[in-house]
Amino acid sequence: IVGLGNPEKKLEFTRHNVGKYLVNRIAEEYGGTDWKTKNSYGGSISLLNYTVKEMENQKIKKNKKKEKSNEKTQSKNINDNSNSLNLINEKNQISTDIEKEDKIDKSLKENNDKKKQKKEITFQLYFLKPKYYINESGKGVLKAVKKFDIPSENIIVLHDNLDKKLGHIQLKESGSANGHNGIRSMIEYLETDKFYRIKIGIDRPPKTEQNKSIYFNLVGDYVLEPFKENEFEMINNEIYNRILDILKDLANKKFNQICNDLKESSDQNTNS
Secondary structure, three states: OOOOOOOHEEEEEEEHHHHHHHHHHHHHHOOOOOEEEEHHHHHEEEEEEEEEEEEEOOOOOOOHHHHHHHHHHHHHHHHOOOOOOOOOOOOHHHHHHHHHHHHHHHHHHHHHHHEEEEEEEEEEEEEEEEOHHHHHHHHHHHHHHHOOOOOOHHHHEEEEEOOOOOOOOEEEEOOOOOOHHHHHHHHHHHOOOOOEEEEEEEEOOOOOOOOOOHHHHHHHHOOOOOOOHHHHHHHHHHHHHHHHHHHHHHHHHHHHHHHHHHHHHOOOOOOO
């Protein structure tokens, strides 16, 4: 999980660094406070384990209605074929039937308790804050994926998006850089565009200047400005929580993919 941003401390809370800031927060949320920095990592890395669990319904072997029906039939047969039984014996038989039904109910309850069994897979999550400026982010990401043998399709990048309003979040699985220099750098160094991006809207400055060159400079200044107080509050609450949900959904998707792959492999071995 990569957070794009510039390395200078003074730029930590700027709009352009929103991806890096949120990756730092998410890592801390799950206990990833031990950041290690090495040149071979391409920046600072925090490693932690994340477990995904799924509830799997198991079939109940005994059917309550069927069992009760069988018991009642047995009771009727006994009464029909035992005309010599007196009232006391009939009461004893009823008592026996009740005890049997109680045992059945107890057995069914035990089966219900076992009905849901948890399957789980633990992922290793690598949080990366590249040590390079955004325009050279790909250099740091390439070092990390080579060092830890991570396929590009398992990379998730958080970065700012000028083309959407603050609060708008977009998940993209692949494709062009859409003008973002950090993503362009990653595509160049990784030689693929097959990685996830979580694009966080930061909005554009008002277009009060018609001269493209001047406006371009205004945009450059804008992304290097810190968030306003109300904007930062939205980043830390609404946006942060929504990104956590997206990451959990992606983990569940990968979980289901792994389960399906394991099932297909098992089926192939059975048939061979």
